[in-house]
Amino acid sequence: MSAKFDFDVLYIGAGHGTFDGAAPLAQTGVNVGVIESGLVGGTCPNRGCNAKITLDEPVKMTREAQRMGNILQGNISIDWAKNMEHKQEIIDVLPAGLTKRLEDAGAKVIHGHAKFIDNHTVAIDGDQQVTAEKIVISTGLKPHRLDISGTDLAHDSEDFLNLTKLPDHITIIGSGYIGMEFATIANEAGSKVTVMLHSDKVLRDFYQPYVKKVVDDLKKRGVKFIENSNVKSFEQSDNDYQIHYGNEETLTTDWILDATGRIPNVDNLGLDEIGVKYDETGVLVNDYLQTNVENIYASGDVISSDQPKVTPAAYFESKYLMSLFSGQTTDPIKFPVIPTVVFTSPRIAQAGISVAEGKQKGYQISENDLANYWYYIVDKEPIAHSTQIHDKDGHLVGVTEVSDQAEDAINALLPAIEFKFDRQQVSRLVGLFPTIGYAAWHRA
Numbered sequence: 001m002s003a004k005f006d007f008d009v010l011y012i013g014a015g016h017g018t019f020d021g022a023a024p025l026a027q028t029g030v031n032v033g034v035i036e037s038g039l040v041g042g043t044c045p046n047r048g049c050n051a052k053i054t055l056d057e058p059v060k061m062t063r064e065a066q067r068m069g070n071i072l073q074g075n076i077s078i079d080w081a082k083n084m085e086h087k088q089e090i091i092d093v094l095p096a097g098l099t100k101r102l103e104d105a106g107a108k109v110i111h112g113h114a115k116f117i118d119n120h121t122v123a124i125d126g127d128q129q130v131t132a133e134k135i136v137i138s139t140g141l142k143p144h145r146l147d148i149s150g151t152d153l154a155h156d157s158e159d160f161l162n163l164t165k166l167p168d169h170i171t172i173i174g175s176g177y178i179g180m181e182f183a184t185i186a187n188e189a190g191s192k193v194t195v196m197l198h199s200d201k202v203l204r205d206f207y208q209p210y211v212k213k214v215v216d217d218l219k220k221r222g223v224k225f226i227e228n229s230n231v232k233s234f235e236q237s238d239n240d241y242q243i244h245y246g247n248e249e250t251l252t253t254d255w256i257l258d259a260t261g262r263i264p265n266v267d268n269l270g271l272d273e274i275g276v277k278y279d280e281t282g283v284l285v286n287d288y289l290q291t292n293v294e295n296i297y298a299s300g301d302v303i304s305s306d307q308p309k310v311t312p313a314a315y316f317e318s319k320y321l322m323s324l325f326s327g328q329t330t331d332p333i334k335f336p337v338i339p340t341v342v343f344t345s346p347r348i349a350q351a352g353i354s355v356a357e358g359k360q361k362g363y364q365i366s367e368n369d370l371a372n373y374w375y376y377i378v379d380k381e382p383i384a385h386s387t388q389i390h391d392k393d394g395h396l397v398g399v400t401e402v403s404d405q406a407e408d409a410i411n412a413l414l415p416a417i418e419f420k421f422d423r424q425q426v427s428r429l430v431g432l433f434p435t436i437g438y439a440a441w442h443r444a
């Protein structure tokens, strides 16, 4: 493209908001640079999805083994140190692999912290400067920390994913994705777990009857939930920590996880200096993911958007920018159905419109108790339900499921929702049998 600048397109940050699109963009001959201050791959591979799901796998297997109690013989328990070692082996190779993918495609990967000098120039570690025709802000989110006395005594999700020894009693502040997934892992691995809620709602963006089933199950397994906790301060004594909350109440614990959300990572990026607009929800962009400064775009978790802040959304945004920058499209971004799942045991997954919206629109809502469906009986699943939402023309427009393999069931149904299949089209698709995907499709 341009000989005037060092790069045609320069990405700041090397997570999914960047690499899924930057590598294929470089392959088209566009001169691409990527600046990363931490590990290439960003949050998802290194301290998010991949690390978490590796630690969770034995949790899921233990639950299955418990259900098969009189068939599988012997006691099964999780060796935390070994589980952690396995996680480390899995994720250690990812940054190098992703760097190779970018470099093999022709992109240049630069390590350091990027800060805008002007709308075409970025300083790296306050030192070297590089220029680009277009720049993409893809710096993700960072943990929100409670603004209370003793807040530094609490840990974040990355600390949890690196715990070499599991504390006896873990207290988790927050009951969103991280709070609930980590409560599930720590509980099954043998910790006493307390979850302190802001309100009385857990996982507020998920179908509450299904959330209640997961919470009730965790309570039976010993997890304690404190509603409307109003956490006021943390204190440390010789061997433990005190959490002061509510009406002069105190909880003593061994380890505190602050899981109260994640906020846009725009620290020391120079956005104010060059006039890029952002607020507490992220960098403001139009339908082309373009900021108010014409040659500067944004992608992934850092953007202010109605989409969930999950990898599938970041992936799609980076692919969209690749199409835009390589001239394959001039259209605004049109998001597909972005599915979401919380990896509790059982999982809760969803795609398309919510049950509440379906009810409001007068759509057909079908509730299924899957525990009576034979494939779930084979798996001895005690908690397995799904709800389908069909519009007035009979198209599947939304679905949510709570079950051990809810993520696969929802994945199987995505094409029907995205491409608005009618019942005749649905009937032409026959899945492999017997599988969870087939079971889900049967209800589309």
Ligand SMILES: Cc1cc2nc3c(=O)[nH]c(=O)nc-3n(C[C@H](O)[C@H](O)[C@H](O)COP(=O)(O)OP(=O)(O)OC[C@H]3O[C@@H](n4cnc5c(N)ncnc54)[C@H](O)[C@@H]3O)c2cc1C
Pocket: 012, 013, 014, 015, 016, 017, 018, 035, 036, 037, 038, 039, 040, 041, 042, 043, 044, 045, 047, 048, 049, 052, 112, 113, 114, 115, 138, 139, 140, 141, 157, 158, 178, 265, 267, 268, 269, 299, 300, 301, 302, 309, 310, 311, 312, 314, 343
């Ligand atoms: C514990 C946890 C578990 C998760 N599990 C899931 C899951 O199971 N499924 C799912 O879909 N999503 C999950 N997510 C969310 C998912 O990780 C994010 O949606 C995804 O990583 C967003 O990608 P991104 O590229 O926008 O941001 P990131 O992956 O955060 O990448 C941003 C990168 O920018 C770099 N950076 C920041 N500032 C600068 C700067 N000034 N200069 C240079 N580099 C900079 C950072 O070092 C980072 O590497 C999880 C998140 C967490 C925290």
Ligand SMILES: NC(=O)c1ccc[n+]([C@@H]2O[C@H](COP(=O)([O-])OP(=O)(O)OC[C@H]3O[C@@H](n4cnc5c(N)ncnc54)[C@H](O)[C@@H]3O)[C@@H](O)[C@H]2O)c1
Pocket: 146, 173, 174, 175, 176, 177, 178, 179, 181, 196, 197, 198, 199, 202, 203, 229, 230, 231, 259, 260, 261, 262, 308, 309, 310, 311, 340, 341, 342, 343
């Ligand atoms: N499976 C997945 O896709 C997955 C897994 C983990 C994280 N993530 C992503 O990471 C991001 C962060 O996850 P998260 O769980 O930290 O955020 P979240 O927004 O899901 O949950 C934050 C929780 O903290 C609570 N909270 C806020 N202030 C509080 C206070 N003062 N006291 C007690 N509770 C308080 C909120 O009510 C909420 O329950 C999310 O955007 C999510 O998309 C996704």
